[in-house]
Amino acid sequence: xxxxxxxxxxxxxGKNYExxxxxxxxxxxxxxxKLGFLGVKKGCDFGGCGACTVIIDDNAVYSCxxxxxxxxxxxxxxxxxxxSGRPLHPVQEAFIAxxxxxxxxxxxxxxxxxxxxxxxxxxxxxxxxKEALAGNMCRCTGYVRYIKAIVNACKNLKKFE
Amino acid sequence: MGTVELExxxxxxxxxVGKNLPRIDSLEKVTGSAKYCYDLFFPNMLYAAVVSSKYxxxxxxxxxTTEALKLQGVRAIITSEDVPKKRKGQLFFDRPIITKKARYxxxxxxxxxxxTEEIAYEAARKIKVEYEKLxxxxxxxxxxxxxxxxxxxxxxxxxxxxxxxxxxFEQDAPFFRKILKDRxxxxxxxxxxxxxxxxxxxxxxxxxxxxxxxxxVYHAAVEPHVAIANYNQHTGEVTIWSSxxxxxxxxxxxxxxxxxxxxxxxxxxxxxxxGFGSKGYLTIEDIALALSMKTNRAVRLAYSRRTDFLSTVxxxxxxxxxxxxxKNGKILAREMEVLFDAGAYNDATFKFTxxxxxxxxxxxxxxxxxxxxxxxxxxxxxxxxxxxFGIQQVLWPVERQMDILAEKLSIDPVEIRKRHLPKKxxxxxxxxxxxxxxxxxxxxxxxxxxxxxYNKKSEKKSNGKWKKGIGITMAxxxxxxxxxxxxxxxxxxxxVEVRVGVQEIGTGSLTALAQISSEALKTPMEKVKIVWxxxxxxxxxxxxAGSRVTALTGNAVLRACMKAREKALKLASxxxxxxxxxxxxxxxxxxxxxxxxKKIHINELFYKTMYGLPSASIEHGEIIGNAxxxxxxETSGLRRFHQSYTWGAQGMExxxxxxxxxxxxxxxxxxxxxxxxxxxxxxxxxxxxxxxxGIGLALYEELILNEQGEIINEHFLxxxxxxxxxxxxxxxxxxxxxxxxxxPFGAKAVGEFPLCITPQTVASxxxxxxxxxxxxxxxxxxxxxxxIHGVRK
Numbered sequence: 001x002x003x004x005x006x007x008x009x010x011x012x013x014g015k016n017y018e019x020x021x022x023x024x025x026x027x028x029x030x031x032x033x034k035l036g037f038l039g040v041k042k043g044c045d046f047g048g049c050g051a052c053t054v055i056i057d058d059n060a061v062y063s064c065x066x067x068x069x070x071x072x073x074x075x076x077x078x079x080x081x082x083x084s085g086r087p088l089h090p091v092q093e094a095f096i097a098x099x100x101x102x103x104x105x106x107x108x109x110x111x112x113x114x115x116x117x118x119x120x121x122x123x124x125x126x127x128x129x130k131e132a133l134a135g136n137m138c139r140c141t142g143y144v145r146y147i148k149a150i151v152n153a154c155k156n157l158k159k160f161e
Numbered sequence: 162m163g164t165v166e167l168e169x170x171x172x173x174x175x176x177x178v179g180k181n182l183p184r185i186d187s188l189e190k191v192t193g194s195a196k197y198c199y200d201l202f203f204p205n206m207l208y209a210a211v212v213s214s215k216y217x218x219x220x221x222x223x224x225x226t227t228e229a230l231k232l233q234g235v236r237a238i239i240t241s242e243d244v245p246k247k248r249k250g251q252l253f254f255d256r257p258i259i260t261k262k263a264r265y266x267x268x269x270x271x272x273x274x275x276x277t278e279e280i281a282y283e284a285a286r287k288i289k290v291e292y293e294k295l296x297x298x299x300x301x302x303x304x305x306x307x308x309x310x311x312x313x314x315x316x317x318x319x320x321x322x323x324x325x326x327x328x329x330f331e332q333d334a335p336f337f338r339k340i341l342k343d344r345x346x347x348x349x350x351x352x353x354x355x356x357x358x359x360x361x362x363x364x365x366x367x368x369x370x371x372x373x374x375x376x377x378v379y380h381a382a383v384e385p386h387v388a389i390a391n392y393n394q395h396t397g398e399v400t401i402w403s404s405x406x407x408x409x410x411x412x413x414x415x416x417x418x419x420x421x422x423x424x425x426x427x428x429x430x431x432x433x434x435x436g437f438g439s440k441g442y443l444t445i446e447d448i449a450l451a452l453s454m455k456t457n458r459a460v461r462l463a464y465s466r467r468t469d470f471l472s473t474v475x476x477x478x479x480x481x482x483x484x485x486x487x488k489n490g491k492i493l494a495r496e497m498e499v500l501f502d503a504g505a506y507n508d509a510t511f512k513f514t515x516x517x518x519x520x521x522x523x524x525x526x527x528x529x530x531x532x533x534x535x536x537x538x539x540x541x542x543x544x545x546x547x548x549x550f551g552i553q554q555v556l557w558p559v560e561r562q563m564d565i566l567a568e569k570l571s572i573d574p575v576e577i578r579k580r581h582l583p584k585k586x587x588x589x590x591x592x593x594x595x596x597x598x599x600x601x602x603x604x605x606x607x608x609x610x611x612x613x614x615y616n617k618k619s620e621k622k623s624n625g626k627w628k629k630g631i632g633i634t635m636a637x638x639x640x641x642x643x644x645x646x647x648x649x650x651x652x653x654x655x656x657v658e659v660r661v662g663v664q665e666i667g668t669g670s671l672t673a674l675a676q677i678s679s680e681a682l683k684t685p686m687e688k689v690k691i692v693w694x695x696x697x698x699x700x701x702x703x704x705x706a707g708s709r710v711t712a713l714t715g716n717a718v719l720r721a722c723m724k725a726r727e728k729a730l731k732l733a734s735x736x737x738x739x740x741x742x743x744x745x746x747x748x749x750x751x752x753x754x755x756x757x758x759k760k761i762h763i764n765e766l767f768y769k770t771m772y773g774l775p776s777a778s779i780e781h782g783e784i785i786g787n788a789x790x791x792x793x794x795e796t797s798g799l800r801r802f803h804q805s806y807t808w809g810a811q812g813m814e815x816x817x818x819x820x821x822x823x824x825x826x827x828x829x830x831x832x833x834x835x836x837x838x839x840x841x842x843x844x845x846x847x848x849x850x851x852x853x854x855g856i857g858l859a860l861y862e863e864l865i866l867n868e869q870g871e872i873i874n875e876h877f878l879x880x881x882x883x884x885x886x887x888x889x890x891x892x893x894x895x896x897x898x899x900x901x902x903x904x905p906f907g908a909k910a911v912g913e914f915p916l917c918i919t920p921q922t923v924a925s926x927x928x929x930x931x932x933x934x935x936x937x938x939x940x941x942x943x944x945x946x947x948x949i950h951g952v953r954k
Binding site for chain 1: 183187189191193194197200380382432436466666667668669842850852853854876882884885886890
């Protein structure tokens with residue numbers, strides 16, 4: 001197998017990481033297996049489940065559908081960057097209060113999708129929340145509690161800032 | 162401990178049980194710090210991949226690994242020659258670890274271990290397989306025939322004989338197998354009759370007979386199957402990390418297959434990213450172990466999503482038939498026949514054929530009942546346990562038939578159900594066990610009222626192309642027995658450690674166990690730690706399956722808590738000079754029931770060590786309670802097959818677009834009799850999730866096989882489970898409490914129930930909207946469209 005690889009610098013959760021990447025390597029595998037951000041989940045092979053959702057600059061994206069080298073120079077946020085060394089984000093608090101997660105495997109992805117939404121739209125409607133979560137597959141919950149919790153979280157966004 | 166004392170304990174005022182306390186695993190899950198098996202990587206580990214059959218039925222003549230072995234980094238390739246010859250399955254043992262004869266597309270025929278996953282996959286592509294293709298059979302009714310064109314297991318007779326005396330065969334498994342010599346693809350049958358069915362049919366006013374089907378469904382747990390095996394060639398010890406719901410069961414299976422001494426095998430199982438039955442027993446741990454034994458390295462076999470679709474298990478398709486004799490507006494006799502399409506191997510189908518019928522018979526009071534239930538092989542993907550364990554597949558025909566009978570009798574579908582409601586403390590005519598405190602009628606009445614059934618039913622339903630419909634159905638879910646155990650330790654600070662052999666797969670049952678422990682020891686939840694997920698630390702349990710953890714393991718936990726408490730009280734009794742039964746335990750303190758100032762802190766019962774810390778207690782060592790839960794003890798040896806029955810009713814409003822066939826679910830109300838709800842909010846969250854899954858099954862989900870028997874929608878882009886847009890936000894759960902005399906604090910079960918009821922309610926409401934009865938799920942928009950506008954063949 002011929003491989004093309006080079007060192008790239010990724011900015012994850014505000015810190016720079018230098019990592020050797022292959023040309024066809026996706027961001028999910030680099031984050032999980034090379035940098036140890038295991039809160040980024042792997043639920044399918046590509047683009048099917050949303051468990052690997054991270055925020056790049058301001059958008060929630062599937063990290064499995066992003067070439068690692070394409071993320072160079074951008075600001076990547078994973079679930080680990082959200083509450084490390086700080087209080088929980090209101091979305092996380094609200095998920096706990098409503099027992100929104102069940103198996104929890106989709107939860108980090110859903111938290112990231114919700115965060116990207118609220119950063120742009122701090123008072124979303126039910127329909128806008130559904131739209132934001134439409135790419136995050138959850139088999140356990142029926143989404144009811146996630147959606148209601150996101151609405152509840154909006155009330156506490158100001159406090160968090 | 163005596164039953165009387167337990168009973169007293171249960172009836173006391175409750176502090177923790179029945180409260181909506183937050184889940185104990187939420188914090189880890191919302192911060193992404195919860196670890197799943199898919200997140201585990203070890204130094205010096207190898208990565209595995211499998212090669213699966215391209216044909217639905219074929220002998221593997223030759224496997225050429227020359228090219229694959231040339232790849233740098235390939236460490237081992239194994240085939241059927243390299244694995245133990247024993248077979249696996251639940252109560253019936255037919256599946257090789259790696260097969261020599263492929264019986265479906267996806268059957269594993271070789272496995273590779275390599276330095277990276279990429280190399281393993283590349284090697285899999287380079288392995289050349291020479292097949293001898295055989296004719297295949299895909300239709301369950303054809304396979305069931307006396308002279309089927311294809312026999313899937315030519316050695317069925319030998320398999321049946323071998324499994325009768327099998328060490329893993331539960332000798333008290335209900336109703337032993339009868340061999341059907343003339344049907345070579347039938348490996349499981351369960352037949353019986355209650356009352357006099359033939360006589361009843363002669364007396365009938367009229368007879369109604371219908372056929373029903375359920376499709377193949379994928380579990381779609383978001384974490385795919387994964388196992389890491391480490392064999393130590395020097396000590397012979399085996400460690401398995403896997404995404405398993407039932408570690409002990411998987412461990413015993415693995416020990417049997419590889420002739421391992423159980424004390425040398427450890428299963429470590431972190432959080433499971435959803436199971437729904439697909440990870441209920443040994444799944445891919447055996448393949449990982451065979452590779453580890455070959456390479457003497459740790460081997461990680463993490464299925465890709467595609468392999469997970471093709472090579473694990475799915476939900477059985479079923480074909481069923483109901484024939485009813487109706488007299489004076491009531492069902493006098495029912496004849497029911499169910500074919501479970503097992504696919505290529507038994508997996509858990511043998512068990513379904515026995516377990517599901519109990520629910521079908523319990524559902525309504527019908528005096529004469531004949532049932533025939535079969536497990537049938539075909540060359541299709543393997544049917545395994547799926548939330549509900551076959552019960553939705555048998556309640557689908559039951560509930561559909563009730564609606565059809567109502568139509569024939571020109572009465573309301575609710576009315577026909579009311580005429581046949583099971584009675585409180587009635588017996589299941591098959592098992593002769595009491596159905597318990599049946600709240601089926603209460604559930605039904607609550608749903609009728611909450612959804613405003615009769616008013617809604619008479620309303621004008623049409624809004625242009627959209628037609629509204631409303632439906633109500635009923636269901637029950639019997640909970641099978643097993644023998645869970647628990648160990649509880651109270652430490653010198655009054656902290657409680659509860660050790661259980663069950664998993665947290667998402668249901669929240671560990672939180673329920675913590676609440677039960679808190680209640681028994683009057684100790685706040687923050688001071689209760691549940692230890693789970695490692696067979697070196699936890700006592701035996703059949704695992705997290707069958708809606709059983711709260712109701713059964715909860716009983717073991719409650720008993721173990723009471724035993725630990727008794728030890729603490731007896732020690733304190735000596736210090737205080739008060740008889741132990743006059744003492745009370747609360748949050749690390751032992752005090753006299755009559756004089757509350759006479760008390761002692763638990764740490765005074767411990768010796769001080771040379772380091773100044775209290776360690777072991779006087780006389781007993783640590784304060785530990787051990788218990789196993791065995792229902793037989795409580796029923797004075799009276800045989801029960803089930804712990805309890807969960808009853809319920811569900812109402813649904815929906816609208817159907819008559820131009821496109823699209824269905825929007827508007828409102829779902831589920832009333833459920835769960836006995837005592839240990840945590841009402843968690844009961845509700847289980848219902849919501851189960852309803853969502855049930856809507857998926859009812860309207861969208863089906864694995865589609867092409868003419869070669871290959872799944873063609875083996876990706877989440879093609880196999881769609883419901884997104885937030887397909888599900889209603891308006892989901893209400895009404896908990897109808899009863900008191901189950903066998904459950905911890907009166908609790909019954911919840912997990913599987915909502916899936917067992919929802920598809921039937923969808924079909925009922927669709928009929929109300931457009932006047933068309935559907936006989937099979939999924940009821941896709943396409944099927945609705947052609948049913949309205951004429952069938953396109």
